[in-house]
Amino acid sequence: MNPLCRLALFLFLTATQVGAEAMLQYFNTSWRELTRKIPEIAEAGYQSLWIPPPTKAGGVFSVGYDLFDRFDLGSKDQKGSVRTRYGTEPELLNLIQIAHRFGIRVYFDAIMNHNGFDVPGYNEAVPEDLYPGFLPGDFHLRTTAEGFYRKWDNTRDWGSEWQVQNLGLSGLIDIATEPGAANRNHGGFEGENSTKPVYLRHPENPEYYCYIPSGPGQTHAANEGIYVGFGADNGVTRSFLQLNESFYEEIVEDML
Template structure:
């Protein structure tokens, strides 16, 4: 859905001259247990962390990306240019995105909506009109024609990228008036005349009806689809020529982002997955981790990690990085967590460069927002983080240190991949810290280029690293 208040991101970085690091500082090693996934770390008087023993167990190892790879691009924003050019715009960029390491593209709702060529697609009328029928005042959608959409999907697949469709199945809009026996009034619930002739529906398919007065939630006064109705189930996910299977088998979409999943039961997405297949992620706008995790498990689907989003906002903009110790969906179940910094609905995080450094080094399925990548932030730095994510961010996560200004975490590596150590500094001065690593007597470097130090880890795997002000460094070996 829509939140039209976008912030333009402005950031500047003044880097101080950096001296080389002496890796032979002789500090006595403390015991550090690395068998658990998350650890809250305190600091001894000699500056080296020790484990408090607070941890949570995990059986996960390397994060295996959902279909399409380890980084997703949200390939739109609210009110992208109208005029039917957006599919061609995205098509012109997918090769460069693929070369940068982006593995999947999330597109806006692709079918004809009530506002025709002006609509962002969240008021759907005809699920089978991709800009090829003259209805609702236009033939093309806001984004273009069916042919242009097919060409975009084909090009993305040629670049070995997956394509996910935003799908709105909570509500419909643009129906004709009919006498509604369930309300005793005239309602806009007659969709029997849609131009495609597919998924005809009437008042019997919307609440209130013979199945009840409502389901989990309605939105904006739009007619609320009743997923308990056989006609709705058949056309959405059961029929071979229904919405889900047509999107997958004919249009060649690889998965779906389900809009406003609070409006219907998790069983709907679960049944969709069982009958259609493909990747799915739900927009369950909720910062409560229990609610996110319960929905993801019930739906057998990924879910956007709103808990992580709001913690990052408070941590990076509120100068309290210790909040990153708190619970998040990616810590509960990284295989079902889709992390993000901004989307078309909400843009609250100001210190985005630190937030992207966080999600692209941690577990979960990170998403990059189109305008952040193409307009607002430093694309070269984002490409660097994407490369680090795809090549170094492996294994479970150990949080090594966190306070108001500093956050240090280690990815523990997997299957011969060395993992990494990420150091985030939200203060105005350069900081240094001793940390335990994955490597014995190994030369490491900062793969972001924000530090020129090239230290060597000690025999006990400890090393001193640094981070410039309001910045991040990401350390690993060359293995």
């Protein structure tokens, strides 16, 4: 066998030995049912699961892509129910625990481009803080002469980078995820810039924060300070958030 053939055989055998992680996409079923299937999934040879968005969306029948609250995994009475379409937060956590016990990784669809269909501040009856942790300035929105907000068009030309990044998708409200302090499509005309709001986004939920300041000039968004973990027992309180508001203030992409 000539040297090139030997090299090709060696590379082929090496590649086949390494292998790739076998992932199973498992949508449109409850967390409970999926948990019951974990032994079968492991026996079939899958090493990972891809599950749908686990967060609270537009309602109990929503599959999860018209997102409402990223911090609600089925534990808050919002949008008509406590559970999501797929179940409650304890059921989701149990699914992940059982999957890990069988050596299966769990990946979920993370929706970072948009929220739901509703517009904050659409009229006098719709609050500007409609989406928890968001204000109108966090979205690509058109302002009206009356001081209300409207969505822009959906992307008209998919060959236009600017439109893809700054216009809508399927009527969903588009988040200003572009880096920096400028919202590149917010105002009275398409393409008008505005300054993204910077504020303490979850003053009633200290369990959402995992750092405390240890020196001047630090910010939670930069993962600075002392790590204390998430959860109700992390020592962070509502009053502590208020006293250290500048440390916990964020622009929208820092929260995401």
